[in-house]
Every structure is written in C-alpha cells, then in structure tokens.
Amino acid sequence: MFYFAFDGAEHFYGDPEPAPGARVSFVPDKLYAARKRRTGRPVDRQLVHDDGLLVNEIAMDVSMWPSSLWRVADLEPMRPGPERRWVRCRAFTVVEQVPAWLAAGPHGEAVEWVMTQARALSSAQAEALAAQSDEGEAALTRTLWTRWSPQYNGCSPVGWALTALQEVVTEAARRVGPHLFGPDEDDEVEVLCDPAWLRAWSAAYAAALALGAPGFLAPEENARLARRWTTVFGSPDLPGR
Incomplete structure (x- = not known):
C-alpha cells in the first residue's frame, strides 16, 4: 500500500490533481517554476535523484501534515532505488482518499x-x-x-x-x-x-x-x-x- 500526501497546488508538481481513478503524472515544468518563485532566479532545468512525485509506503512516514492523503497504486518509479519506504515516481494511479490524520x-x-x-x-x-x-x-x-x-x-x-x-x-x-x-x-x-x-x-x-x-x-x-x-x-x- 502506498500513500501520496497533497499539500496544496504550490507544492504539487503533477497533473491532474489527485482524485479517485486519476492517473497523476509528474510535470517537471511545475517543479522548475516553483524553484524559480522561491529563489527569484533562473533555475537549472535538470532533474536530480530525489525529484518526482514522492510516495510513501507507510502513512506515518509522510513528513508534513497533509491537507489530503491518497492511497495510490500502479507506480512508475523514476529509477531503481535503495530499499526504502518511499519512492519518487513519474506517475501513479489514485485509488481513494483516506483520512489525513493517518x-x-x-x-x-x-x-x-x-x-x-x-x-x-x-x-x-x-x-x-x-x-x-x-x-x-x-x-x-x-x-x-x-x-x-x-x-x-x-x-x-x-x-x-x-x-x-x-x-x-x-x-x-x-x-x-x-x-x-x-x-x-x-x-x-x-x-x-x-x-x-x-x-x-x-x-x-x-x-x-x-x-x-x-x-x-x-x-x-x-x-x-x-x-x-x-x-x-x-x-x-x-x-x-
């Protein structure tokens, strides 16, 4: 079971926004635009190892208090990674919304x-x-x-x-x-x-x-x-x- 934490559009670098049944894809241009807003300077349009849509295997590993929390499946990982309880994805399919307090x-x-x-x-x-x-x-x-x-x-x-x-x-x-x-x-x-x-x-x-x-x-x-x-x-x- 995997979870995606949504914390408002400013920190969401995918499309479309989570909804049951949606296939959400990582949009690098959204990430670059957010970096430019934060720094006020042109940014390097290159992805690094921890870019992408962050998905947690365990809800308690979500490192913020989410405005909404979603159970997701059919992950498309960015690249093979070490044995961890999270993964950066190119895409995933939203299964259902679950209580954020999880x-x-x-x-x-x-x-x-x-x-x-x-x-x-x-x-x-x-x-x-x-x-x-x-x-x-x-x-x-x-x-x-x-x-x-x-x-x-x-x-x-x-x-x-x-x-x-x-x-x-x-x-x-x-x-x-x-x-x-x-x-x-x-x-x-x-x-x-x-x-x-x-x-x-x-x-x-x-x-x-x-x-x-x-x-x-x-x-x-x-x-x-x-x-x-x-x-x-x-x-x-x-x-x-």
Whole structure:
C-alpha cells in the first residue's frame, strides 16, 4: 500500500490533481517554476535523484501534515532505488482518499484534534495552559519515548505530527503579535520565546503523545500527560473514546 500526501497546488508538481481513478503524472515544468518563485532566479532545468512525485509506503512516514492523503497504486518509479519506504515516481494511479490524520498513526484523529485547537490558540488559552502544573509531564514523556525508541523506526510515535504541531502553535502566536518572539542568536532568526506560549506548546506536545500514542503508558499516565490540554479544551469526542 502506498500513500501520496497533497499539500496544496504550490507544492504539487503533477497533473491532474489527485482524485479517485486519476492517473497523476509528474510535470517537471511545475517543479522548475516553483524553484524559480522561491529563489527569484533562473533555475537549472535538470532533474536530480530525489525529484518526482514522492510516495510513501507507510502513512506515518509522510513528513508534513497533509491537507489530503491518497492511497495510490500502479507506480512508475523514476529509477531503481535503495530499499526504502518511499519512492519518487513519474506517475501513479489514485485509488481513494483516506483520512489525513493517518499520517500520525492509528490514533491520529486525536492528534488532529490537538492540532485543530492549537491552530486557533488564543492568548487567554495559552495563559490558562501555562498556569497549570506540569509536574510529572517530563518524566512521563521520557518514559514514553524510551518505550517507543527500541521498537520502532521513524520520526516519532506520532510520525511528523510534532513538527507540524510546533508550526501551528508558532503561527497562532504570530497572529497575536511580534512581542511573543525574540532573536535566536545562533540561527539569526526570530523564534517564539514568550514563557507562557512555550508552556502552551509543551502542553500541546504532551497531549499529542498521550492521545496519539496511548499504548506506551498506562491509561492513568496518559490522562496525566494530557491533563493540562484536556483541562482547557476538554476531551476529544472521537469514536472509541
């Protein structure tokens, strides 16, 4: 089984857009045009080894939070490659759309719930999250990661969702104002540095792990790890919960 993650037309270098039954083909000119927009300079119209349509064998290997996720088949690989769980394709056939939250694993719907709340995070909610005790949170997080690491290959117990979650919290903070940010002297960029918002981010991180990877801790431990988030936002009303 293979998956193609769609993240809007700007990052889609194929034609037509995914739809059930469509035969999607890689269009190099779309890739060249996107590179030119990003750099503002003429680009080398040559393909390199990792160009093409990226397809993942495992949904959790998708390295972004997709706007839509598609199961695909009949791959036309660009060239033979090493034994990996992804392939760059000239073309594939779309079989069906599947829930985007599968990128975070079998409990990804709960991670999507955390992501939705985080995307609209307000100053009042950030302050409410920050005001609560996080006692035991760090220890439980370490335990979860320790139990996961020896058994699994991948970015995290919830795929790349933690990276996406950090991005949406940062975007929410930017909507509030630039006073929440400060310079990172090493990278010379502006980063989120407000203490309350950083504690809000850590609460979102803990909740995503507790709700999205519940098999590594006891139920009462998962509840404690997610408590700051669920105290402010309630519990997700999801099937099976």
